[in-house]
Amino acid sequence: MAAILEITDLSIAFGGHTAVNRISVRIPEKKFTSIIGPNGAGKTTLFNLLSGQLTPTEGQIFYKGQDITKQSTTKRARMGIGRSFQITNVFPNLTVLENVRLAVQSQAKVRYQMIAHFKHYKKFVDQAMLLLERVYLDSKAELLAANLAHGEKRKLELAMLLALKTDILLLDEPTAGMSLDEVPAIIEVIKNIKAEEDRTIVLIEHKMDMIMDLSDEVLVLFHGELLAKGTPEEIIENETVQSAYLGGMYDEQLA
Template identity: 45%
Template sequence: MTPSLETRDLTVRFGGHIAVNAVSCAFHPGQLTAIVGPNGAGKTTWFNLISGQIRATSGQVRLEGRDISSLSPSARAHAGLGRAFQLTNLFPALSVFENIRLTVQSRRKAGLSLFRMADSRKDLIRETEEILTRTRLTAQARAEVRTLPHGDQRKVEVALLLALRPKIFMFDEPTAGMSMDEAPVILSLIADIRKDPAATVLLVEHKMDVIRALADRIVVLHNGTLVADGPPGPVMASDVVREAYMGREIEDV
């Protein structure tokens, strides 16, 4: 079975430093993979290579068997690779509704005008409203994104991913900076996405309780190298992971 997403010997060097070292890993639909490791392990850099923010020194990124290594980030997004960032990446002066609608329009190649709201665009409005409902943002639809608390801005990011209808969902520490009250909403949204058998979900996360609740599989990076890959139980119980890479965090949880 062809993986929905695959990296083959993916490598990037910054001067003499190898930040990601020949990482080969395949992902399949219906699976949520947590990517873990200590600070500086190369997790976010690997994500940046996959989504195109950084160009690889060598190796490939393949989407459904197609080599997309030469594509720009926007071209990869249109091909089905969707990513939410640690820092929100939104149109802050526009409303939540407008952010989502513009994303729907972009995916449908219907232009990006804020004023194309005629009857012919009722389909865009309808899809936007459905996404607002799914992400629990209906009450905030007319609010400017810059006025929202951090947790609601992260919800808007998830809404934009849904509007793109990607094949691959990539989340980089989605609950970073969120309060204990805000985080469960984001995790619930990710859990809903995970239920879709056609969706492939990648999650960079350091909170072990989140990983235990969501992950079907764990990939561990250390010094840019893949050192463990498998079901959560065996990976978290591995001596090499517990002692060398995760410290006492797993025991504490």
């Protein structure tokens, strides 16, 4: 199976602490890969390395066969690597529609011009509305993003990532901070994106039922190292994973 991302001996140390230690893994194209592990396992640090927020101490990152280890976050985004954060990253004082329209316009490499007639941007508005329909926010298009509920802001962030036509979506705990009522809606949006089979999705998440339902492959990190990888079923049955990570805290969920 073709790999869209390949990580080779990736490491990063902060002072005397090695947060990610010689991880080597291939992320298959157009599949759903989840990353799990206890707090401090190195999950978000690995995401920061993949998206360019951090530069590794050692190792390399290849995207579609190209070495991107030292490429900036902006350059990686332009190449097709999109990243969502645990904290929402939207423009609160713009409407929901304008947030997505600007993302569509950015992807089209068209800058805003004060003297241009609004009809000049109609095609971008139309595209933005289609994206809002995909994340079930079309009815909230004229609201300020600041007035959305937390779960709705996460859906807006996903619409903005889709507008950028990214090949890879790096989703860092998309359900973090949500109420129980909000979680099913964001899971449905992610399921729909997966069903289209035109993007690679890499997810960090603690909810094991979500991992089991969505994942094609699961990576388990422990103390900054890759402890195991396999299908969700293989990970649940893996005794090393059970003893090192899943034992205790997740016993009831895995029963």
